[in-house]
Amino acid sequence: MSGGRSVGYGGPMRPRLLTPLLLLLFLLAFAPAAGATEAGAARQLDRLRTDTPALTAFLRAMPKGTDLHTHLSGAVYAEAMVRWGARDGVCVDTFTLTSSYPPCGVGQVPLTQALSDNQLYNRIIGAWSMRGFTPGVESGHDHFFATFDRFGAAFGARKGDGLAEVAQRAALQNEQYVEPLITPQFGKVSTLAKAVGWDRDFAALRTKLLDAGLRGILPAARSDLDATLAQERDALHCGTSLAKKGCGLRVGFDVQVLRGMAPEVVFAQLLFGFELQGDDPRWVGLNMVQPEDGPIALRDYRLQMRMIGFLRTLYPQAHVTLHAGELAPGVVPPADLRFHINDAVEVAGADRIGHGVDLRWEHDPQRILRSMKRRHTCVEINLTSNRQILGVSGRAHPLDTYVRAGVPVTLSTDDEGVERTDLTAQYVQAVQDHGLGYRRLKTIARTGLQCSFLPAAQKAAALREQRRRFASFERRWR
Numbered sequence: 001m002s003g004g005r006s007v008g009y010g011g012p013m014r015p016r017l018l019t020p021l022l023l024l025l026f027l028l029a030f031a032p033a034a035g036a037t038e039a040g041a042a043r044q045l046d047r048l049r050t051d052t053p054a055l056t057a058f059l060r061a062m063p064k065g066t067d068l069h070t071h072l073s074g075a076v077y078a079e080a081m082v083r084w085g086a087r088d089g090v091c092v093d094t095f096t097l098t099s100s101y102p103p104c105g106v107g108q109v110p111l112t113q114a115l116s117d118n119q120l121y122n123r124i125i126g127a128w129s130m131r132g133f134t135p136g137v138e139s140g141h142d143h144f145f146a147t148f149d150r151f152g153a154a155f156g157a158r159k160g161d162g163l164a165e166v167a168q169r170a171a172l173q174n175e176q177y178v179e180p181l182i183t184p185q186f187g188k189v190s191t192l193a194k195a196v197g198w199d200r201d202f203a204a205l206r207t208k209l210l211d212a213g214l215r216g217i218l219p220a221a222r223s224d225l226d227a228t229l230a231q232e233r234d235a236l237h238c239g240t241s242l243a244k245k246g247c248g249l250r251v252g253f254d255v256q257v258l259r260g261m262a263p264e265v266v267f268a269q270l271l272f273g274f275e276l277q278g279d280d281p282r283w284v285g286l287n288m289v290q291p292e293d294g295p296i297a298l299r300d301y302r303l304q305m306r307m308i309g310f311l312r313t314l315y316p317q318a319h320v321t322l323h324a325g326e327l328a329p330g331v332v333p334p335a336d337l338r339f340h341i342n343d344a345v346e347v348a349g350a351d352r353i354g355h356g357v358d359l360r361w362e363h364d365p366q367r368i369l370r371s372m373k374r375r376h377t378c379v380e381i382n383l384t385s386n387r388q389i390l391g392v393s394g395r396a397h398p399l400d401t402y403v404r405a406g407v408p409v410t411l412s413t414d415d416e417g418v419e420r421t422d423l424t425a426q427y428v429q430a431v432q433d434h435g436l437g438y439r440r441l442k443t444i445a446r447t448g449l450q451c452s453f454l455p456a457a458q459k460a461a462a463l464r465e466q467r468r469r470f471a472s473f474e475r476r477w478r
Helices: 003-009 014-030 036-048 052-061 078-087 111-115 118-127 140-155 159-172 186-196 202-211 214-236 263-279 295-299 301-314 340-346 365-375 383-390 399-405 423-432 438-451 456-477
Strands: 065-071 091-093 108-110 175-182 253-258 283-289 321-324 352-355 378-381 409-411
Touching: 036 052, 036 438, 036 456, 052 423, 065 378, 065 409, 065 438, 078 111, 078 118, 078 140, 078 159, 091 111, 108 111, 111 118, 140 383, 159 175, 159 214, 175 283, 175 456, 186 202, 186 214, 186 263, 202 214, 202 263, 202 301, 214 263, 253 263, 263 283, 263 301, 295 301, 301 340, 321 340, 340 352, 340 365, 365 399, 378 399, 378 438, 383 423, 399 409, 409 423, 409 438, 423 438, 438 456
Parallel strands: 065 175, 175 253, 253 283, 283 321, 321 352, 352 378, 378 409
Antiparallel strands: 091 108
8 A cells, every 4th residue: 555655745735744843853863862961971970070180181171161269369370470570580588488579688589599499499389379388387377368478579560471371271171251350559549548538428438539539540450451461462372373272261350459458448449449340341340358357357347348338339230249258267256257248248239259168157047048049149169278278178168058058159269379279179179079960060160150240241152152162061971
């Protein structure tokens, strides 16, 4: 009989109706099942979970979205700073190992000497980073924060070179975007603030600072950033046949506000940061830095959160991420563990917080978690940093608590150069110390881009690009 033939070729209308159906069946037959490639990548990660070198290679290649918490000076490895400082004629004190601008004084030698004196070189690397550090008389906390004053002069003229190093490292780890923290025009802003003086009336103080010429400092910040980016492009050979992969990395900058200063200086820096975001779109947010346990930072924490809350009402389009809860028992008295995350979220209205380590000692942590989930307040988790500075790691770390509560979480490095780490190492620790699987890491990578301060159109484009990268990565494991 011709029944089979009539199905395929019977009447003039049938080919039009059945051809799309046959095509669909063909595609379904030969295409992998939905989620199959993701499942393959998940199985591969589980197979590698205890094989650190192989797991590291897997996670280095995996798309990781972004590093949202990275201090530019702290992200640069000390070896690069020694080379740059030597070329720039910088000096180093042979006892304190602190760099300084020439001419060299008593007890100082040119940094070039370290390039031929292996003992001096290794002492400098140890003093400018956490390499080989063993807690003793000096704690990890104190050694970490002391490094910035020691290498300051060696890095001073090399922000663009440092940015190039950070961008290249990020690109080679399959990152798409970074938000380095930089302090713009601190000298001019603080001088103006001291001349104006303190006023507890925030509105009046803002008016005084603007009338005194705060906005007049904005062009200098723009010029400095132009120079930094030009130096970066030169170091990466962007626009030439020798262009490095870092040229394609998206970068947005967060203003660093030094929280350990007098109230008028802190307020002026904050105001400058809000103004700068409106003046130059390359500045995408602001943050407060310096040790959260410093005497002024502790004394004025609540005052500073109120400053930010006030300014946010005047600059509603601006973005804020805050170091909050970078504390642990023993670092500060118990009373100072009770409110830092809460006030950053509820009073300052932060879009993101960094660290959030003291969560379990805050007053009513479950309420805070519910609020952060509702507000979509993201947490920048810095595992290596928290272990080295606070001694908090593994099950003692609140990463798992934030994840279970549904709070948006992203992994970041904090100061990868000082800490001798990178973003891949944070993902490795999340797997080995916290038991996270591939799908959770994929969510974390996506969350990072969603929580970034990229403009909406660029964020959407970055998320689309990330989906393509994951699809390409996962095809290896189906």
